[in-house]
Amino acid sequence: MMIFDVLRLAGDRAAVVRYLVLLVVSAAVRAGAVLTLVPLLGALFSAGPGAAAGWIALLAALVAAGWAADRAVAVAGFAIGFELLSGMEARVVDRLQRIPLGWFTAGRRAEAQRALTSSGRELCQGVAHLLTPVAGALITPPLIGAGLLLVAWPLGLVALAAAPVLLGAMWASGRCLRAADDAYATASAEAGQRVIELAQAQPALRAAGRTGVRGTAVGRALDRQRSAALRLIGFSLPGQVLFGLATQAALLGLVATAVMLGVTGELGGAQVVALVIVAVRFAEPFATLAELSPAMEALRGTLTRVRSVLDAPVLGADAPAPVVPDPGAPAxxxxxxxxxxxxxxxxxxxxxxxxxxxxxxxxxxxxxxxxxxxxxxxxxxxxxxxxxxxxxxxxxxxxxxxxxxxxxxxxxxxxxxxxxxxxxxxxxxxxxxxxxxxxxxxxxxxxxxxxxxxxxxxxxxxxxxxxxxxxxxxxxxxxxxxxxxxxxxxxxxxxxxxxxxxxxxxxxxxxxxxxxxxxxxxxxxxxxxxxxxxxxxxxxxxxxxxxxxxxxxxxxxxxxxxxxxxxxxxxxxxxx
Structure with missing residues (x-):
């Protein structure tokens, strides 16, 4: 998973473990607060509403604990982000100095330049502002589903079955978009290189009386970039429709199950209303993931550029110990x-x-x-x-x-x-x-x-x-x-x-x-x-x-x- 790929770049393993633990605690507290609504509403509309006081106190405690956990997660995320900001560019520079020059094709030079100039800032922002909500949105629904097994097990089963379906729809949507995005990135990189080449070749072009870009390598590169941009827009629509249908189907299944439990008399009316609210809260994190998907794709591109440099072959000594020049040997x-x-x-x-x-x-x-x-x-x-x-x-x-x-x-x-x-x-x-x-x-x-x-x-x-x-x-x-x-x-x-x-x-x-x-x-x-x-x-x-x-x-x-x-x-x- 990309989240773990980003966190592996951080040097402080203890900070990463602390961040992940806090993420799970924060998601568990948030899921507990949502599930508390079921007994709370049931007690409020029962014959003895005074029993709701305990549930209200528990909900207040969970909300306060959630705020504290969210703050701790944010602090831990910023700490990892600032470490990446301060250390990533130094690691990229060190690697670039040891990579064979034959590795530096035109495309790789452009990727290395972007990795060097923007990787630290983009990874820092990604951890601090992106990974935390994404990880929370991934962890919270399964925890809500597991909790529903204790409250209304049929609804819990539907929720646990819906979670992978929604994630699969999101993955398929992202896959459609990713292929088009990669093509657009490649076309954009080529267009950028051709524009730079055009600028550098202006003396020769003007001396030859060549003006304009129609029919030239620059013109063809710009045409390919425009075509890739149109494909990118077109491919985003099927993915959005697919994910939207999956979300509506999951929400409909949860609500229908809750209503069925009320009709059969297994749950009271107040509990059914509470479970409908829980179903909506169950689906909310997936909407958050859909909104953050473009930003995650951008972060994936940054991570790919960084990894291409950090995983590149380096020049090293094949000998187990450094060799010393032999003064008697030929130069x-x-x-x-x-x-x-x-x-x-x-x-x-x-x-x-x-x-x-x-x-x-x-x-x-x-x-x-x-x-x-x-x-x-x-x-x-x-x-x-x-x-x-x-x-x-x-x-x-x-x-x-x-x-x-x-x-x-x-x-x-x-x-x-x-x-x-x-x-x-x-x-x-x-x-x-x-x-x-x-x-x-x-x-x-x-x-x-x-x-x-x-x-x-x-x-x-x-x-x-x-x-x-x-x-x-x-x-x-x-x-x-x-x-x-x-x-x-x-x-x-x-x-x-x-x-x-x-x-x-x-x-x-x-x-x-x-x-x-x-x-x-x-x-x-x-x-x-x-x-x-x-x-x-x-x-x-x-x-x-x-x-x-x-x-x-x-x-x-x-x-x-x-x-x-x-x-x-x-x-x-x-x-x-």
């Missing part, structure tokens, strides 16, 4: 590595090579050969399907993720900068580094000349994703991070592609200055970068076509030599 070794983003389609199909310490290896090949994917496997952004990726003598899966990342310096072509100061973005490489080292790293990355012309220097905010900087300036920030971190294995994915030739030479010289103690793996297209490498690994169709020193491969006249000639010819192209 990096790949052994028959196979990987594909989709089943049956390998991006890497049996890649093997070794990178020794203090050397530079250039990964070269045509687009789609798997070069960037290879670096992502080393950083364990994805998991190899077969084979092993060894860093300093151990499979990356045996390292604690934090220890593995501590030994890697990474500069990717798509640089991500946080909306913070320039200094904070550079310090991400080593938050504890002294100011002098930060300035040295910035100077080596040719970032100092950028800092000099920025209005606030080091304190300049770079904007979301670094939009205040150019592509080359963002790359310099990323390179400065890597230099500041000074990790023993450096991974570069077209790290200098956005730099001009002069700045590229300066940055490459800075990266090579520590080459004696650091191994570097660089995905490169520029011949100047490839020529400086100690080893070239030429990838083609996910396999190592050739590997060796640049001069050796050129002399061999194979695929790398052909690639080199093509790049040389392209460099000499001119527009006539």
């Amino acid at each position: 990096l070794e790949l052994r028959d590595v196979r990987f594909g983003h989709e089943p049956g389609r390998d991006v890497l199909a049996g890649v093997s090579f070794t990178v020794e310490r203090g050397t530079t290896t250039a990964i070269v090949g045509p687009s789609g050969a798997g070069k960037s994917t290879l670096l992502a496997l080393v950083a364990r952004f994805h998991e190899a399907r077969e084979g092993s990726v060894l860093v300093a003598g151990h499979d990356v899966r045996r390292y604690d993720p934090a220890a593995l990342m501590g030994g890697l310096g990474i500069v990717f072509q798509d640089v991500y900068l946080f909306d913070a100061s320039l200094c904070d973005n550079v310090r991400l490489g080593d938050p504890d580094a002294p100011d002098e080292r930060v300035r040295e790293a910035a100077s080596a990355a040719r970032l100092d000349e950028v800092i000099e012309r920025l209005p606030d220097g080091w304190d300049t905010r770079v904007g979301e994703r670094g939009t205040a900087l150019s592509g080359g300036e963002r790359q310099r920030v990323s390179i400065a991070r890597a230099l500041l971190k000074d990790a023993p294995l450096l991974l570069l994915d077209e790290a200098t592609a956005a730099l001009d030739a002069a700045n590229e030479r300066a940055v490459v010289a800075a990266l090579e200055s520590a080459a004696g103690r650091r191994a570097t793996v660089v995905v490169a297209h520029r011949l100047s970068t490839i020529a400086r490498a100690d080893q070239v690994v030429f990838l083609e169709d996910g396999r190592v076509a050739e590997a060796g020193a640049p001069a050796e491969l050129l002399a061999r006249g194979g695929r790398f030599a052909a690639y080199w000639r093509q790049r040389e010819q392209a460099a000499a192209w001119t527009l006539a």
Whole structure:
């Protein structure tokens, strides 16, 4: 049941148990107060109405006890809700930091974003304002039915039989609505992503003279969203009719049974009236459940998003104890590595090579050969399907993720900068580094000349994703991070592609200055970068076509030599 799924997210088990006990006590007191009406009315209209005084006192005591129990339930519910509010987002963030990047499809990114930004608040409100009335509405009718067995057993049997029928009708109604609601949520998520894509692509669209959304992916997504909304409205009607018929049938059966007991003389007229009131009160909680059903569906969606993140696979060390880098082993070794983003389609199909310490290896090949994917496997952004990726003598899966990342310096072509100061973005490489080292790293990355012309220097905010900087300036920030971190294995994915030739030479010289103690793996297209490498690994169709020193491969006249000639010819192209 969803109620227990939500409560399982709370860390304080004692608080949850106390909350559930108070819920049962509150429902029992409420059911007792309703059932007290039967002997109370019977005594009031009897030959000796003075006997009703005791029943009135009992009813007053039960009403007061019900108020006290409801207050205690509300306090316990708010306590659990506030715990979820304060702790849920931290749990989601912690999980997101340990999930493999391959898990983050477009849909999952949207779900994770919603789980992170709103899950705590929605779960808090759900426990405090929704679960309590829903749980009370579920518990109270069976207790009233059980109590009726002692007062008028035929009516009790009808009530106990009606309860599951009403709950079944509500479940069927919710199931009809849920399928349509899930379709609407999927269509809405797709439409949202397409709208964001439309906004981001405005420069290209306007340059191409494309306006409007008719016939585009955005237009089709919005059409699907409208169709899903109409289905959602349409599916809600059959469920409401079904539940309404079940409620009226149950109420009619209870009233008819009570009247029959009066006609046969088993109960007096006052007791029959009281039982009709009890029958109405028996049906009231189900009406409450029907009113709260849309809110419960929304809470179910929140819970689904949270659980999808909290149940996602995480990167952990496969070894029973953390491994320590072996100083005598190669810096990096790949052994028959196979990987594909989709089943049956390998991006890497049996890649093997070794990178020794203090050397530079250039990964070269045509687009789609798997070069960037290879670096992502080393950083364990994805998991190899077969084979092993060894860093300093151990499979990356045996390292604690934090220890593995501590030994890697990474500069990717798509640089991500946080909306913070320039200094904070550079310090991400080593938050504890002294100011002098930060300035040295910035100077080596040719970032100092950028800092000099920025209005606030080091304190300049770079904007979301670094939009205040150019592509080359963002790359310099990323390179400065890597230099500041000074990790023993450096991974570069077209790290200098956005730099001009002069700045590229300066940055490459800075990266090579520590080459004696650091191994570097660089995905490169520029011949100047490839020529400086100690080893070239030429990838083609996910396999190592050739590997060796640049001069050796050129002399061999194979695929790398052909690639080199093509790049040389392209460099000499001119527009006539």
